[in-house]
Structure formats: C-alpha cells, structure tokens
Amino acid sequence: xxxxLDVGGTHTDAVVVDENGIVATAKVVTDHANxxxxxxxxxxxxxxxxxxxxxxxxxxRINLSTTLSTNAIVEGKTExxxxxxxxxxxIHPSHFKIEQHYFPxxxxxxxxxxxxSKLNAEELRKAIDACKKDGIKVFSAVTKxxxxxxxxxxxxxxxxxxxxxxxxxxxISGKLGFPRRIGTAYLNSAVWRLFNAFADAIEKNLxxxxxxxxxxxxxxxxxxxxxxxxxxxxxxxxLSGPAASTMGISSLCRIAxxxxxxxxxxxxTDISVFADGEPLIEPHGITVGKFPTLVRSLxxxxxxxxxxxxxxxxxxxxQVGPTRYGPSMAEGGDVPTLLDAMNYLKKISHGDxxxxxxxxxxxxxxxxxxxxxxxxxxxxxAFTTIKEAVxxxxxxxNEKPVYTIHEMIEGKVVQPTSVYAMxxxxxxxxxxxxxxxxxxxxxxxxxAVANAIGxxxxxxxxxxxxxxxxxxxxxxxPNIGKFESCERNYxxxxxxxxxxxxxxxxxxxxxxSITESDVQIVEASSFNIVSGFYTSGKNIRARAQVKPAxxxxxxxRNNA
Amino acid sequence: xxxxxxxxxxxxxxxxxxxxxxxxxxxxERLLYxxxxxxxxxxxxxxxxxxxxxxxxxxxxxxxxxxCIPNVAAVITQSHMISAGGAIKAARxxxxxxxxxxxxxxxxxGHHAMKVVHGNRGFCNINIEAVMIEYIxxxxxxRRIAIVDTDCHHGDGTQDIYWHDPNVLYISLHQDGRTLxxxxxxxxxxxxxNALGKTINIPLPPMTSxxxxxxVIDNAVLPILEMFQPDIVINSAGQDNHYTDPxxxxxxxxxxxxxxxxxxxxxxxxxxxxxxxxxxxxxxxLGIVLAMAGVDYSGVVEPxxxxxxxxxxxxxxxxxxxxxDEAVRNYKRFHESFSHHRAIGQFQTxxxxxxxxxxxxxxxxxxxxxxxxxxxxxxxIETVSSVNPLSVGIEIPFAACSRCRDVGVKxxxxxxxxxxxxxxxxxxxxxxxxxxx
Ligand SMILES: [Zn+2]
Ligand SMILES: [Zn+2]
Numbered sequence: 002x003x004x005x006l007d008v009g010g011t012h013t014d015a016v017v018v019d020e021n022g023i024v025a026t027a028k029v030v031t032d033h034a035n036x037x038x039x040x041x042x043x044x045x046x047x048x049x050x051x052x053x054x055x056x057x058x059x060x061x062r063i064n065l066s067t068t069l070s071t072n073a074i075v076e077g078k079t080e081x082x083x084x085x086x087x088x089x090x091x092i093h094p095s096h097f098k099i100e101q102h103y104f105p106x107x108x109x110x111x112x113x114x115x116x117x118s119k120l121n122a123e124e125l126r127k128a129i130d131a132c133k134k135d136g137i138k139v140f141s142a143v144t145k146x147x148x149x150x151x152x153x154x155x156x157x158x159x160x161x162x163x164x165x166x167x168x169x170x171x172x173i174s175g176k177l178g179f180p181r182r183i184g185t186a187y188l189n190s191a192v193w194r195l196f197n198a199f200a201d202a203i204e205k206n207l208x209x210x211x212x213x214x215x216x217x218x219x220x221x222x223x224x225x226x227x228x229x230x231x232x233x234x235x236x237x238x239x240l241s242g243p244a245a246s247t248m249g250i251s252s253l254c255r256i257a258x259x260x261x262x263x264x265x266x267x268x269x270t271d272i273s274v275f276a277d278g279e280p281l282i283e284p285h286g287i288t289v290g291k292f293p294t295l296v297r298s299l300x301x302x303x304x305x306x307x308x309x310x311x312x313x314x315x316x317x318x319x320q321v322g323p324t325r326y327g328p329s330m331a332e333g334g335d336v337p338t339l340l341d342a343m344n345y346l347k348k349i350s351h352g353d354x355x356x357x358x359x360x361x362x363x364x365x366x367x368x369x370x371x372x373x374x375x376x377x378x379x380x381x382x383a384f385t386t387i388k389e390a391v392x393x394x395x396x397x398x399n400e401k402p403v404y405t406i407h408e409m410i411e412g413k414v415v416q417p418t419s420v421y422a423m424x425x426x427x428x429x430x431x432x433x434x435x436x437x438x439x440x441x442x443x444x445x446x447x448x449a450v451a452n453a454i455g456x457x458x459x460x461x462x463x464x465x466x467x468x469x470x471x472x473x474x475x476x477x478x479p480n481i482g483k484f485e486s487c488e489r490n491y492x493x494x495x496x497x498x499x500x501x502x503x504x505x506x507x508x509x510x511x512x513x514s515i516t517e518s519d520v521q522i523v524e525a526s527s528f529n530i531v532s533g534f535y536t537s538g539k540n541i542r543a544r545a546q547v548k549p550a551x552x553x554x555x556x557x558r559n560n561a
Numbered sequence: 562x563x564x565x566x567x568x569x570x571x572x573x574x575x576x577x578x579x580x581x582x583x584x585x586x587x588x589x590e591r592l593l594y595x596x597x598x599x600x601x602x603x604x605x606x607x608x609x610x611x612x613x614x615x616x617x618x619x620x621x622x623x624x625x626x627x628x629c630i631p632n633v634a635a636v637i638t639q640s641h642m643i644s645a646g647g648a649i650k651a652a653r654x655x656x657x658x659x660x661x662x663x664x665x666x667x668x669x670x671g672h673h674a675m676k677v678v679h680g681n682r683g684f685c686n687i688n689i690e691a692v693m694i695e696y697i698x699x700x701x702x703x704r705r706i707a708i709v710d711t712d713c714h715h716g717d718g719t720q721d722i723y724w725h726d727p728n729v730l731y732i733s734l735h736q737d738g739r740t741l742x743x744x745x746x747x748x749x750x751x752x753x754x755n756a757l758g759k760t761i762n763i764p765l766p767p768m769t770s771x772x773x774x775x776x777v778i779d780n781a782v783l784p785i786l787e788m789f790q791p792d793i794v795i796n797s798a799g800q801d802n803h804y805t806d807p808x809x810x811x812x813x814x815x816x817x818x819x820x821x822x823x824x825x826x827x828x829x830x831x832x833x834x835x836x837x838x839x840x841x842x843x844x845x846x847l848g849i850v851l852a853m854a855g856v857d858y859s860g861v862v863e864p865x866x867x868x869x870x871x872x873x874x875x876x877x878x879x880x881x882x883x884x885x886d887e888a889v890r891n892y893k894r895f896h897e898s899f900s901h902h903r904a905i906g907q908f909q910t911x912x913x914x915x916x917x918x919x920x921x922x923x924x925x926x927x928x929x930x931x932x933x934x935x936x937x938x939x940x941x942i943e944t945v946s947s948v949n950p951l952s953v954g955i956e957i958p959f960a961a962c963s964r965c966r967d968v969g970v971k972x973x974x975x976x977x978x979x980x981x982x983x984x985x986x987x988x989x990x991x992x993x994x995x996x997x998x
Contacts, residue, residue: 090861090864091860092603092851092861093857093859093860112598112839177601178601180606401614402573402612402614403614404575404596405578406576406639406640409615410639526577531588536583540590
C-alpha cells in the first residue's frame with residue numbers, strides 16, 4: 002500500500018493505492034498559514050474510509066509532492082544567499098550574477114580538472130565577511146569544472162565555517178553547465194530553510210499519528226528521493242506536478258512503443274512523450290521561473306488550453322484560452338468555454354447543457370456568426386493548438402543534436418502510435434482527439450485522478466555520471482561525492498561496473514534497496530588521450546540511471 | 562541570462578566515432594574538449610544561440626561540385642556527407658532567415674579537396690565549403706561570394722575549385738608554403754584567365770602572432786572585401802594558427818581569433834583544421850562562437866597564454882606590411898581594369914601534378930578552360946592517377962553563358978564517343994544535369 006500526498010496547492014490531496022487500485026482518497030482546502038493542519042485533515046479523511054490501523058500497518062511509503070519550493074521561487078519569497086563562484090577562461094562570471102550577494106573569486110580549473118590557478122583566499126575572506134555583515138546564513142559555492150575537480154568548492158565551503166548551510170555545485174549533478182550550476186545551487190540554498198521547516202513539521206506530524214513508513218519527495222523526473230536526501234537537495238522538489246501525471250498514466254495503461262500522453266485540466270494541457278514505453282527525460286534540466294537548472298525532469302510541455310478555457314471571438318476569428326475566467330457555463334460560470342462549445346454541438350453532455358447553449362448563442366450573436374460555426378471554430382482552434390504543440394515537441398525531440406555518425410544514421414525517431422489522455426475532460430475529448438491525431442486514443446478508467454496515482458506509485462530515481470582520466474589517474478562521480486584515483490589501464494568496462502556498484506551502494510546508504518537490473522547504463526564512451534603521436538591514456542565518460550518507474554501497474558484492472 | 566546581439570545557429574557535429582586512424586590528428590576526440598567547454602560555459606542557454614543537427618548532404622550535392630573518380634560513393638563515407646551537410650545546414654539557416662549567422666563546427670574538414678577527387682588529401686575528401694557554396698547558388702540564386710580562409714595551411718582545394726570563377730573571391734591567410742604543407746599559396750597565384758585577382762594569397766612567415774593576423778585583416782582582407790562587395794562572406798575557420806598547434810609554427814591566440822572573427826563578421830563560418838585539441842580548440846571555438854553571436858568574449862584567454870612569449874618580431878611586422886601592400890595592389894590591378902588581351906573562345910591549358918598525402922595517391926591533370934568574358938568558362942579536366950585510369954570531367958559552370966553551355970555539351974558528347982576515358986563526368990549547371998559514371 003502506497004500513499005501519495007500533494008500539499009501546497011489550492012487543495013491538499015491524498016490518495017491511497019494498493020494492488021486493487023485506489024482504496025481511499027481525501028481532499029481538503031489548503032490552509033497556507035498552517036500546512037500541517039491541512040495534512041492532518043487529509044489523513045483524518047483517509048481514516049474515515051479506511052481503518053487507520055490497517056493503513057499504518059500496510060503502508061510501505063508516503064510520496065510527498067509539494068509546490069512549496071516552486072511557489073517560493075516564482076513569487077521571489079526566498080532567503081538571501083551568499084553566492085560565491087570562481088571562474089576561469091571563458092564568459093566572465095559577472096554575466097551570471099543571480100542575486101545581490103554574488104562574488105566571483107579568482108581561481109580556475111580547466112576542462113580536464115587541472116588546477117590552473119589557486120583560489121584567492123583573500124578575495125574569498127572578503128566576500129564571506131561582506132555576506133556576514135548583511136546577516137547571510139546560507140551559501141552556495143560554485144566553480145567552473147567543479148564536477149572534474151571539486152577542491153575550490155570545498156575550499157569555499159570550509160571558509161563558510163559558521164554558515165547554516167552551503168550548497169556545493171558538484172553535488173547537484175555530474176552534468177556540465179556552469180551557469181545552470183550557479184542557478185541551481187543558488188535556488189537550493191534559497192529554499193533550504195523553508196523546505197526543512199516543512200519537512201520537520203511533516204515528520205513530527207506523522208510521528209504523532211504513529212505513521213512510521215519512509216517518506217519520499219516527488220521529483221520532476223517522475224521519481225522520488227528520501228526526505229532526508231531532499232533536505233540537502235530541496236531544489237529537487239520543484240515542478241513535480243506534470244511528472245506525477247505521466248507516471249500515473251504509465252501505471253494505468255500498458256504503454257508499449259512510442260506514445261504521447263496528454264493531461265487535460267481546466268486551464269492547461271500537459272504533454273509528455275513515451276519512447277519504447279518509457280517516458281522521455283529532458284536532456285538539460287528544468288527551468289523554474291527565470292532560472293534554467295540542472296534538475297532532471299521528464300520531457301513535458303504545458304499549453305494554455307483546457308476544458309474551462311474561455312472562448313474569445315474577435316473579427317470573425319475564434320480563439321480558446323489561455324485565459325480562464327471560471328468554470329464552464331454548464332457548471333455555472335459566466336463565460337462560455339471549450340466544454341460549452343462541445344455541449345452545444347452535442348459532442349458531450351456535461352452539466353447543465355441549456356446553460357451552455359444559451360452562453361454560446363449569446364457570444365455568437367455578439368460575434369455575428371452562427372452558434373454552430375462559433376462552436377466548430379472554437380473546437381477546431383483548441384484541438385489544432387494541442388496537435389501543433391505535440392508536433393512541435395516531437396520535432397524538438399527528433400531534432401535533438403547527436404554527436405556520432407552512428408546516431409546520425411541509425412538514430413531513433415520517435416513516432417507515436419497511440420495517444421493516452423487523462424484529466425477531467427479527457428473522456429469528453431476522446432473522439433475529437435482521435436480525429437485530430439488520426440491515432441487510437443486511450444482514456445483509462447481512473448482518468449481524473451491519474452496524477453494522484455502516479456504520485457503514490459512513483460519509485461526512486463537516480464542518475465550518476467562518471468568521468469575518468471587515466472592519464473591523470475583521476476576518477477569522479479560528482480553528485481555522490483566520489484573523487485578517487487584510477488589505474489592507467491582503467492577501461493570503459495571497469496567504468497560500467499563501477500557505476501553500477503557505486504549507484505547500488507549509494508542508494509543502500511540512503512535506505513533504498515534496488516537490484517542491479519534496475520540500473521541502466523545510459524551512455525558510455527572512451528576516447529584516447531594522445532600526447533605527441535602516442536596514446537598516453539583514456540578519457541572515459543559514462544552515465545547510469547535508475548529510470549522512472551511505478552511500484553505496480555493497475556492496467557489489468559483497467560479498460561485501456 | 563545573456564542575450565546574443567545576433568542570432569547564431571551552431572551546428573556542432575564532433576563525429577565522436579570517426580577517425581583517419583587512432584593517433585592521427587584528425588581523430589575521434591578532436592572536438593571532445595571543445596564540447597566540454599561549450600557546455601560548461603552554457604553556450605546553448607544564451608538567448609539567440611541555437612544548436613542544430615546537421616543535414617546529410619545528398620549525392621547530388623557532391624556531384625554538382627566535384628568530379629569524383631571513379632564515383633562519389635567510392636571516395637566518400639557517411640562522415641563526409643554529414644560534415645558537408647553541416648555546412649549546408651549552416652547556409653540554410655542564414656539564407657532562410659532563421660539565423661543571422663551560422664557556424665558549422667563539424668569534422669572532417671574539406672579545404673584541401675580539389676575539383677577532382679581520387680581520395681583523401683590533407684585530411685579532406687570533399688570540399689565542404691564548396692559543396693555548401695554550390696548548394697547556396699543552386700537553391701538561392703546568383704550570389705557574389707567571398708571565402709576568407711584563416712586555416713594555417715593554404716586551402717589549395719578551395720583555390721583549385723574557384724580558380725576560374727570571377728564571382729567567388731578566395732582569400733587565404735596561411736603559413737608560407739616554403740615552410741608548411743601543401744607548399745602552395747604564393748602571392749602570384751591570382752586565379753585563372755577568367756578570374757584574375759579573384760584568388761588572393763597572403764603567405765605569412767612562421768611565428769606570426771595576433772598582431773600580424775589582425776594587421777592582415779585590417780590592411781588587406783577588409784579593403785579587398787570592400788572593393789569586391791560580396792553578398793555573402795564565408796570564413797574557413799581553421800584553428801591551427803594557434804601557438805600550441807602541434808603541426809604548424811604560428812603564434813595566434815584565442816583572443817586573436819575572436820577579434821579576427823569580429824572584424825571579418827562572416828555570415829557563415831566552417832571549421833577547418835586545428836589540432837591542439839586541449840590547449841587551443843576549446844578556447845578558440847568558444848571565442849568564435851561568442852564573437853559571431855555578438856557576446857562579450859574578452860574573458861576567453863587560454864590558461865597558459867603569455868602575450869610576451871608569443872609577441873612577433875619587428876622584422877615579421879615589416880615583412881607582413883609589405884605582403885599586404887602587394888596583395889591589395891594585385892587585387893586592384895584586375896579589379897579596376899580587366900582589359901588585358903585575351904583570346905575569347907580559345908582554351909587555356911595548365912598541367913597539374915597533385916599528391917594525396919593521406920592516401921598516397923599521385924594524380925596528373927590537364928585542365929583546359931575556355932576564355933570567356935561572360936562567365937567562368939567551360940572547363941575540361943583530363944585526369945589520371947595511381948589508382949584510376951585516364952578519366953575526364955566537363956563542367957558548364959554556374960550561370961554559364963550560352964556559348965559555354967553549347968561547347969560544354971559538345972565536349973561531353975565527344976569525350977563519351979572518343980572511348981578514351983575510363984570515366985566521363987559531367988557537371989551541367991545550366992540544365993542541372995550531373996553525370997557520375
Ligand atoms: Zn590546416
Ligand atoms: Zn561563357
């Protein structure tokens with residue numbers, strides 16, 4: 002039995018899932034001043050429909066998704082951070098200034114991880130003093146190529162001895178990208194206190210309810226990490242919503258081959274893509290507000306069209322969305338929406354159809370076109386927009402740059418053969434989607450709560466990246482803090498074995514037990530290092546992941 | 562977030578699975594550290610810089626440019642189709658207005674590949690700039706094009722392909738041919754009878770540093786471009802003039818390359834050579850990318866850069882000034898008056914011996930061009946090499962006059978009927994007929 006808990010939106014939702022599907026749900030209005038009370042109320046609702054003793058006994062894990070960090074970032078309500086960066090040859094770090102307390106320090110490390118010049122201790126001391134004077138308590142330390150050699154970031158951390166928290170850039174991700182590393186490390190420290198206060202309260206709350214199962218945090222890549230880990234990397238908790246839906250659909254439907262998944266809500270439609278039955282991961286990292294980050298995420302796009310998107314008619318042109326003024330007229334709203342147009346054309350019968358008809362007729366009269374034409378145009382606009390957004394996303398996926406002749410010639414082309422739809426209006430949308438996409442469209446039974454199911458059933462994901470330079474005798478797996486020496490004859494085969502072993506033991510150390518078969522080597526390459534005309538070593542790069550997956554699939558009980 | 566002043570399309574294709582041989586300078590990891598540097602700098606998060614996948618060039622793209630003996634398929638591999646396709650993609654981005662500037666950061670390179678191809682010379686099989694230029698002319702019409710080749714080696718292939726073309730200006734800056742492969746590119750190589758002055762060579766002495774290169778740009782290249790008035794400027798952006806390059810003897814720097822690019826402001830740059838894969842390429846490429854996008858590149862300095870250690874000698878500066886004067890004078894002479902006596906309608910012939918260093922092939926050519934005052938002139942090349950028997954290629958050039966077209970059709974028919982040639986190739990740009998048999 003697994004529990005998904007979504008805290009922080011308008012509503013706090015909880016859903017309990019076991020092999021039979023959903024066994025209990027709860028929905029309470031979130032009291033933002035007292036989140037913990039909202040959580041407590043949600044549990045009380047659950048216990049009303051399912052005995053609390055049973056829940057406490059059978060519950061294997063709670064997956065928590067929260068918009069707490071995201072909202073704080075988007076609204077700019079985060080703590081001030083002392084951001085200390087070093088640089089090296091290239092774009093001047095002043096271009097990446099992210100907040101007031103931003104200090105580039107001289108010192109540099111090159112692309113192979115060699116220290117080119119020492120970190121300037123005097124400049125560093127002055128920077129920290131300036132932060133202290135302004136009462137800064139949390140810091141981020143980011144240096145160029147720190148994934149190859151973290152020593153400068155460590156020196157910065159050591160110099161911030163009495164800080165409450167310091168984010169080290171290389172512990173976020175093994176990926177290259179100095180500006181993104183700066184942004185991500187900054188955000189991580191900026192939400193650290195807020196997130197930890199929330200985590201403290203949740204944990205206290207659960208203890209008081211005598212619930213002792215592990216608590217995980219849902220991430221944007223469709224996976225989870227233990228709460229204890231998320232306390233150090235709270236930035237991982239951002240923008241997990243769309244991923245929950247994608248994981249939900251992969252539990253509810255047997256997705257084989259290439260597919261598109263649509264989560265259709267009141268105001269937006271989230272698009273995600275499956276290749277060979279697995280959700281695609283975005284290659285760089287998610288963008289939150291104005292910050293591109295290194296936070297791993299599923300490949301999703303959101304467009305401003307949903308069932309409640311308002312219809313606007315100007316000069317004979319009809320548009321739908323992105324604005325929502327309220328529910329559809331069929332549900333008592335004031336402005337006709339996409340759902341009302343569908344009601345008018347008798348494509349669906351949703352709520353009070355008469356109200357829809359009246360609203361559409363009124364708008365049509367104002368626009369001097371027939372009500373039927375208005376409805377047809379609105380529907381065509383909406384579904385054309387969705388289709389175009391899907392096509393654009395697929396184009397982007399398929400035009401993703403590749404770097405070998407093999408991939409250029411043999412590279413996989415994602416060509417969806419089916420569409421999966423979830424979210425409130427999806428059943429109503431089905432025939433129109435089928436018409437537009439000319440593909441079979443599946444809508445699972447529990448389509449309205451797919452995201453809650455996904456949140457409850459998502460499993461741990463993790464990604465590590467190895468870089469070995471046998472000429473220098475150095476090996477690194479930055480985000481788990483492994484920096485070791487390696488032998489001259491270290492090979493790509495050694496690297497693959499090391500990746501698997503390190504990933505398994507790291508996950509074990511944070512309380513996750515998985516087996517070797519859950520680990521996937523995503524890429525591995527080995528290059529000669531040539532000095533003069535002789536091979537003097539190898540430069541090896543390899544990456545492994547525990548890919549997004551759900552605990553159990555529910556599709557045997559589903560019609561899709 | 563940094564914003565680019567000019568929209569830059571970047572085609573980055575390092576061909577990580579292709580090498581001439583494992584320790585050859587043209588090997589898999591040539592652009593590995595460049596990729597590391599570009600990614601770490603966050604180049605693709607700069608607003609206005611977009612990374613694109615290369616196109617794959619078609620056989621027709623090659624056939625319209627080269628005479629491949631025995632045929633296209635035999636002398637090229639997929640790697641060449643992709644690097645040429647990368648250059649084509651760069652051109653398309655600019656021509657179709659999706660980018661202001663484009664940089665094809667691709668390999669393998671091309672500027673030693675000549676009109677006739679029997680194999681690989683100077684690490685090149687097909688001339689990717691020429692394939693791109695002919696693509697531009699075929700698809701976007703008649704254009705006046707200038708190529709500025711800043712590779713350390715003389716681009717003898719590009720020179721050969723455009724030797725007769727009065728609408729393509731080829732300027733090459735390179736280490737003096739008396740001291741470096743391929744041993745050509747002297748001041749007096751000025752183009753064929755129909756295109757005199759449209760080939761300009763600026764051979765530079767070993768140890769020329771940034772000061773010398775930038776002097777040439779300011780005092781020779783830019784004044785000549787100003788007179789030629791090209792529609793499109795292309796930079797063959799070789800990076801082997803760098804002070805750390807293992808196979809050359811120059812003292813150019815990443816800052817220098819960036820400033821050069823800034824001054825030249827090419828529409829399209831195409832990577833050529835450059836074999837200091839750790840010490841130079843990451844920084845030089847970064848500098849060129851930033852300069853093309855109009856982003857501050859002042860921080861792009863190699864870790865081991867010491868201005869004083871590579872400063873050029875005064876005697877070098879004086880020598881370069883003299884060379885520049887002469888190059889400009891040569892260009893002006895034919896730019897202002899082209900009235901020397903020419904026997905219109907007659908053929909002028911030259912004999913060439915060509916060595917393919919990479920593949921060890923020897924080739925002998927007899928090249929005849931018809932003297933014409935209306936177009937580049939119909940071209941006939943008879944070729945024999947250590948790997949192929951006597952063959953022939955006839956070209957009716959781009960925008961040929963009707964006389965040259967008619968003569969070309971007749972020459973090809975006669976060549977076929979003569980039975981003398983193992984292979985007879987035909988490039989007919991007027992009727993878009995390309996015969997590769
Ligand atoms: Zn070269
Ligand atoms: Zn002519």
